[in-house]
Amino acid sequence: MSVPIRPLDDPDARAEAARILRAGGLVAFATETVYGLGADATDETAVAKIFAAKGRPRFNPLISHVPDVETAFALGQATEAARAVAQAFWPGPLTLVLRRAEGCPIAWLTSAGLETVAIRVPGKPDARALLAEVGRPIAAPSANRSGRVSPTNAAHVAAEGFDGLDVILDGGACTVGLESTVLDVSGETPRLLRPGSVTREQIEALVGPIELAGHGDAITAPGMLASHYAPAAPVRLNATELRAGEVGLDFAGHLGAEADLSPTGDPVEAAANLFALLRALDRQGVAAIAVAQIPEAGLGAAINDRLRRAAAPRG
Ligand code: TXA
Ligand code: MG
Numbered sequence: 256m257s258v259p260i261r262p263l264d265d266p267d268a269r270a271e272a273a274r275i276l277r278a279g280g281l282v283a284f285a286t287e288t289v290y291g292l293g294a295d296a297t298d299e300t301a302v303a304k305i306f307a308a309k310g311r312p313r314f315n316p317l318i319s320h321v322p323d324v325e326t327a328f329a330l331g332q333a334t335e336a337a338r339a340v341a342q343a344f345w346p347g348p349l350t351l352v353l354r355r356a357e358g359c360p361i362a363w364l365t366s367a368g369l370e371t372v373a374i375r376v377p378g379k380p381d382a383r384a385l386l387a388e389v390g391r392p393i394a395a396p397s398a399n400r401s402g403r404v405s406p407t408n409a410a411h412v413a414a415e416g417f418d419g420l421d422v423i424l425d426g427g428a429c430t431v432g433l434e435s436t437v438l439d440v441s442g443e444t445p446r447l448l449r450p451g452s453v454t455r456e457q458i459e460a461l462v463g464p465i466e467l468a469g470h471g472d473a474i475t476a477p478g479m480l481a482s483h484y485a486p487a488a489p490v491r492l493n494a495t496e497l498r499a500g501e502v503g504l505d506f507a508g509h510l511g512a513e514a515d516l517s518p519t520g521d522p523v524e525a526a527a528n529l530f531a532l533l534r535a536l537d538r539q540g541v542a543a544i545a546v547a548q549i550p551e552a553g554l555g556a557a558i559n560d561r562l563r564r565a566a567a568p569r570g
Contacts, residue, residue, distance in 0.1 A: 262425055321392050323346075331371070332353055336462045348451055400415050490546060502536055529558055
């Protein structure tokens with residue numbers, strides 16, 4: 256039952272892993288920062304599998320990895336600051352948060368419903384060779400279970416015992432060993448969302464003063480909740496019926512509503528549909544959204560965590 260480990264520098268292993276990724280599977284692979292748990296970033300169901308494998312997750316937006324700068328700026332809109340830091344630090348341990356480009360194929364679950372996408376061109380050449388072979392952006396958070404430290408070699412990844420992981424591509428020990436610097440260059444002034452080995456000073460030398468957003472992990476830091484997608488309509492949870500003026504977001508057909516996260520009651524399917532359906536309801540300009548009860552099992556916990564935030568009083 257143990258997951259196969261193959262060399263990242265073996266072209267045959269990369270070709271096989273690329274096929275697995277294009278078919279919606281999970282591949283862990285080395286980068287220069289930490290090992291990533293990768294899936295096709297354009298495939299909602301494949302991305303849902305990442306969250307399921309990590310266990311008790313939250314739907315934080317994930318980084319999409321691409322082989323070159325040109326691909327990165329086809330997915331996200333380049334600003335002047337984005338181009339400057341990309342030229343200096345890509346390929347490398349820097350992630351840029353950019354506004355979605357027109358027609359960007361990155362799944363809504365990958366970006367947790369946000370209008371921005373996080374993109375990285377990794378420094379490790381064999382990782383870029385894998386990405387080029389796949390031909391699609393690869394969503395990859397660090398390949399550890401929720402709450403555990405990030406893996407910096409293949410044995411660490413194997414020890415996590417992920418469900419649904421198809422193969423580990425071993426690229427040896429990570430040379431950086433720390434997650435990438437995350438810089439939001441989608442607005443007027445760049446904001447440092449997560450410190451990393453590309454430092455604030457290095458960035459400021461290129462683009463001038465930047466803003467700092469809390470410490471450590473951007474999204475788990477309090478005060479960063481604004482960077483979660485919130486539907487425009489108010490949200491009522493655990494609905495057992497639809498009230499006047501409400502439109503239903505159903506699960507397993509309980510409300511008889513048209514929009515159903517998973518008619519069969521499958522939490523992975525429900526996770527895959529969550530942000531896309533919330534957005535579709537929002538676009539219809541509905542007055543209120545009533546959400547059916549969703550069991551806490553599996554990804555249900557993450558879905559409910561997200562929905563509770565969506566239903567919380569707006570600040
Ligand atoms: O070094 C790394 O970055 C590793 C390797 C595998 O590349 N990946 C990694 O991914 O650490 P992840 O998904 O665990 O980290 C994503 C970070 C989180 O802090 C998340 O909140 C932030 O990027 N992020 C992603 N998309 C965002 C967005 N649209 N807006 C704001 N923050 C975003
Ligand atoms: Mg992590």
